[in-house]
Amino acid sequence: MSKFWESRLGVWSGFAAAAAVLFGLAPLLLSGFRLGLFAQFICYAIVAVGIGLAWGRGGMLTLGQGVFFGMGAYLMAMHLKMADAEFRGGPGAVPDFMELAGVRELPAYWVPFASPVFTIAAIVLLPTGLAVLLGLAVFKRRVKGAYFAILSQALAGAFAIFLIGQQSLGGFNGLSYFRYFFGFTLNDPVNQRMLYFITAAALLVVVAASLQLRRSRYGELLVAVRDAEERVRFLGYDAAGVKVVAYAVAALFASIAGALFVPVVGIISPASIGIVPSIMFLLGVAIGGRGTLIGPVVGALAVAFAQTALSEQFPSAWTYAQGLLFVCVIALLPGGIASIPAVAGRIRVKHRPEAVEATT
Amino acid sequence: MPHRPEHRPRRAARAIAATAALIVTAGAAAACGARAGEETDAFEPCLDTSGDTVKVGALNSQSGTMAISETTVLDAILLAADQINAAGGVLGKQIEVIDEDGASEPVVFAEKAEKLIREDCVAAVFGGWTSASRKAMLPVFEDYDSLLYYPVQYEGLEASENIFYTGATTNQQIIPALDYLAETGVESLYLVGSDYVFPRTANAIINAYAEAHGIEILGEDYVPLGSTEFSTIVNQVSAAGADAVFNTLNGDSNVAFFREYANVGLTAEQMPVMSVSIAEEEVGGIGVENIVGQLAAWNYYQTVESEANAAFVEAFKAEYGADRVTSDPMEAAYNAVHLWAATVEKAASFAVDDVQEAAGGVSFEGPEGTVVIDGENNHVSKTARIGEIRSDGLLYTVWESEGPIEPDPFLDGYEWAADLAVAE
Numbered sequence: 001m002s003k004f005w006e007s008r009l010g011v012w013s014g015f016a017a018a019a020a021v022l023f024g025l026a027p028l029l030l031s032g033f034r035l036g037l038f039a040q041f042i043c044y045a046i047v048a049v050g051i052g053l054a055w056g057r058g059g060m061l062t063l064g065q066g067v068f069f070g071m072g073a074y075l076m077a078m079h080l081k082m083a084d085a086e087f088r089g090g091p092g093a094v095p096d097f098m099e100l101a102g103v104r105e106l107p108a109y110w111v112p113f114a115s116p117v118f119t120i121a122a123i124v125l126l127p128t129g130l131a132v133l134l135g136l137a138v139f140k141r142r143v144k145g146a147y148f149a150i151l152s153q154a155l156a157g158a159f160a161i162f163l164i165g166q167q168s169l170g171g172f173n174g175l176s177y178f179r180y181f182f183g184f185t186l187n188d189p190v191n192q193r194m195l196y197f198i199t200a201a202a203l204l205v206v207v208a209a210s211l212q213l214r215r216s217r218y219g220e221l222l223v224a225v226r227d228a229e230e231r232v233r234f235l236g237y238d239a240a241g242v243k244v245v246a247y248a249v250a251a252l253f254a255s256i257a258g259a260l261f262v263p264v265v266g267i268i269s270p271a272s273i274g275i276v277p278s279i280m281f282l283l284g285v286a287i288g289g290r291g292t293l294i295g296p297v298v299g300a301l302a303v304a305f306a307q308t309a310l311s312e313q314f315p316s317a318w319t320y321a322q323g324l325l326f327v328c329v330i331a332l333l334p335g336g337i338a339s340i341p342a343v344a345g346r347i348r349v350k351h352r353p354e355a356v357e358a359t360t
Numbered sequence: 361m362p363h364r365p366e367h368r369p370r371r372a373a374r375a376i377a378a379t380a381a382l383i384v385t386a387g388a389a390a391a392c393g394a395r396a397g398e399e400t401d402a403f404e405p406c407l408d409t410s411g412d413t414v415k416v417g418a419l420n421s422q423s424g425t426m427a428i429s430e431t432t433v434l435d436a437i438l439l440a441a442d443q444i445n446a447a448g449g450v451l452g453k454q455i456e457v458i459d460e461d462g463a464s465e466p467v468v469f470a471e472k473a474e475k476l477i478r479e480d481c482v483a484a485v486f487g488g489w490t491s492a493s494r495k496a497m498l499p500v501f502e503d504y505d506s507l508l509y510y511p512v513q514y515e516g517l518e519a520s521e522n523i524f525y526t527g528a529t530t531n532q533q534i535i536p537a538l539d540y541l542a543e544t545g546v547e548s549l550y551l552v553g554s555d556y557v558f559p560r561t562a563n564a565i566i567n568a569y570a571e572a573h574g575i576e577i578l579g580e581d582y583v584p585l586g587s588t589e590f591s592t593i594v595n596q597v598s599a600a601g602a603d604a605v606f607n608t609l610n611g612d613s614n615v616a617f618f619r620e621y622a623n624v625g626l627t628a629e630q631m632p633v634m635s636v637s638i639a640e641e642e643v644g645g646i647g648v649e650n651i652v653g654q655l656a657a658w659n660y661y662q663t664v665e666s667e668a669n670a671a672f673v674e675a676f677k678a679e680y681g682a683d684r685v686t687s688d689p690m691e692a693a694y695n696a697v698h699l700w701a702a703t704v705e706k707a708a709s710f711a712v713d714d715v716q717e718a719a720g721g722v723s724f725e726g727p728e729g730t731v732v733i734d735g736e737n738n739h740v741s742k743t744a745r746i747g748e749i750r751s752d753g754l755l756y757t758v759w760e761s762e763g764p765i766e767p768d769p770f771l772d773g774y775e776w777a778a779d780l781a782v783a784e
Contacts, residue, residue: 031478031479032478033474033475033478033479036474037471040471087396087397100517100518101557101560101561161584164555164556164584164585165555165584167557167560171555171556171557171560172490172491172492172555172556172557172585173466173491173492173495173556173557174466174492174495176466176495176496176498176499177495177498177499178499179396180396183395183396184393184394184395184396185393185394185395185396185398185400187400187499187503188393188394188400189393189400190393190394191393191394192393194393265467265470265471266470266496266499266500267466267467267470267495267496267499269466269467269492269496271464271465271466271467271492272465272466272467308471311460311461311463311468311472312460312475315422315459315460315461316422316423316431316459316461318423318461319423
């Protein structure tokens with residue numbers, strides 16, 4: 001990474017460029033359908049920013065972000081279903097999918113989700129709280145490396161199976177058919193565009209928050225814990241506490257992404273949050289470059305874009321092409337897409353020996 | 361370190377503040393659209409019929425766990441389109457099938473459905489298999505007022521103006537299966553199913569039927585989708601000594617279940633198993649020796665004796681190979697394309713409104729017999745058939761309903777089912 005992007009001017013111009021693309025170029029160039037798809041990709045990118053922090057900076061291989069993404073998504077979906085039911089049948093009405101399943105009485109745990117304030121608070125607090133509890137239990141016991149990865153992945157698998165068994169949460173089918181988002185009709189093109197703007201803005205905020213954390217003293221501590229946890233502990237820091245914070249922030253980002261995913265895509269089901277989606281989240285970060293600020297965003301967008309573009313071109317063989325692409329990126333660019341400028345720089349230097357003289 | 365780190369957070373904080381300001385500006389710039397209850401602008405369909413072709417979509421899983429089943433449906437859709445094209449097309453236009461991969465994921469089904477409608481401007485889409493995929497696509501087809509032809513038997517309790525259901529609903533598959541079992545003297549049942557909406561709904565119906573008809577339910581067990589651990593359940597089934605087992609397991613679980621069933625020495629003579637998700641395609645995977653003599657409930661088997669079916673099987677084998685088999689969902693998808701074409705011809709228009717209006721009463725002489733679209737609920741009338749699995753791996757009809765059964769997705773015509781679901 002060149003010095004410019006770390007300077008004040010660099011940060012500002014980076015954000016300005018991103019804002020210009022997200023708020024200017026994208027809505028101008030993309031059709032309604034493609035813009036909605038882009039909003040979906042941005043949700044994945046928001047999860048990726050959190051993984052970049054926890055894994056790239058904190059060294060925690062979080063293979064289970066689907067849990068927090070799913071919590072945010074289901075919490076939001078419950079509110080949307082309650083709002084729909086209330087709009088159709090007045091207060092206390094039962095959501096349509098329960099009616100079909102023969103449920104006449106609203107389960108007690110659904111009742112508070114009629115309130116938008118409660119829902120938003122739950123989206124922020126529940127996944128974060130769960131991550132803190134899990135983090136304390138795991139990191140205090142100094143579980144790390146592959147053991148932590150296995151544990152987090154098992155959690156994602158268990159969560160998906162748990163949801164499939166919950167008929168009052170739609171079971172295997174999940175929750176879908178949302179009509180309104182905080183009082184606005186979801187199938188209105190103007191509102192869909194607004195939803196895209198909200199999602200894009202959330203991405204910028206999340207990236208800015210991540211930048212803030214990286215550049216703070218805490219961020220340096222986090223990297224230190226990643227690289228030499230024992231030494232940090234001997235210096236008197238609470239290494240487990242440092243990790244818990246990054247894990248909780250990543251969980252919060254994933255939850256926000258999930259909450260936005262539901263109105264954008266219109267469905268959430270266990271298939272979107274289990275082990276495979278959790279690995280896909282991580283894959284985007286790896287492809288993009290986990291250590292950098294912007295790498296996870298670029299990677300998540302690139303993976304999602306490649307998936308859509310390839311499957312539209314080659315509906316029956318795209319999975320091979322995608323696999324090949326992953327192998328190539330990992331083999332040729334171990335640092336991810338974000339390392340392309342550096343790699344290109346090295347190649348240039350190699351081809352012009354006199355340049356080496358000049359820079360050294 | 362050349363400078364104090366404390367300075368840096370403030371800079372980032374300012375970046376956040378600026379971002380927030382930007383959001384407010386953007387929010388102000390973008391006017392808000394319709395609120396709940398207000399009318400929204402209708403989506404303008406972009407279907408272009410000026411050329412000599414008409415586009416339709418085929419949306420099936422070509423990757424993921426469902427690919428093995430759903431690619432066979434795609435084959436049947438392509439075959440039907442080829443046949444219609446060879447006979448001169450629809451309203452004189454050749455059908456151009458655009459296939460997309462649903463990837464066994466509901467979210468992808470929704471995405472590709474929207475792509476087919478809004479980018480490719482198709483006249484109709486054929487596809488979907490799991491209820492999850494149909495539920496994911498339903499709002500898309502309603503929002504953009506387009507047509508989906510869904511070709512798989514399902515749990516009923518649904519009737520969208522934008523979906524034509526060419527597979528069986530519960531009164532064309534599960535209830536006839538129960539009638540058959542009751543007729544053959546079955547007085548007790550054991551229920552085994554995968555844990556998701558179809559088996560749950562099916563078993564709710566079976567329980568209500570059993571209560572009304574004096575059949576005893578000796579057990580009801582669910583396993584997670586994809587589970588292959590059946591020793592406990594099969595032992596319980598064996599110990600319960602029911603007259604028959606009603607099986608709503610899905611996919612790989614059937615393989616493990618029937619192997620275990622045969623392992624403990626249970627046979628079709630002692631305790632027959634009635635299955636609703638096992639067709640010609642699945643028998644090979646389970647192993648004929650493990651399942652021979654067992655029963656299945658569908659509307660179509662490859663062995664159905666009719667002229668239309670002989671022609672269908674012959675055309676399919678000629679196109680895709682002599683070793684391939686035809687099954688119920690494939691046949692329903694094949695019918696779907698022909699029914700759509702017949703409806704378009706009747707309406708003399710590809711427009712969604714015209715097709716919806718003309719659909720009621722449209723019929724097609726399909727391999728299973730005559731199928732007729734019910735204009736009330738967009739399902740089709742179908743002949744119910746109980747099949748027995750024989751040693752050649754095919755299913756043979758041992759009982760069939762007297763003519764096609766009218767679709768009744770909400771079971772309004774069954775008194776004992778009154779408590780099952782709310783009215784439409």
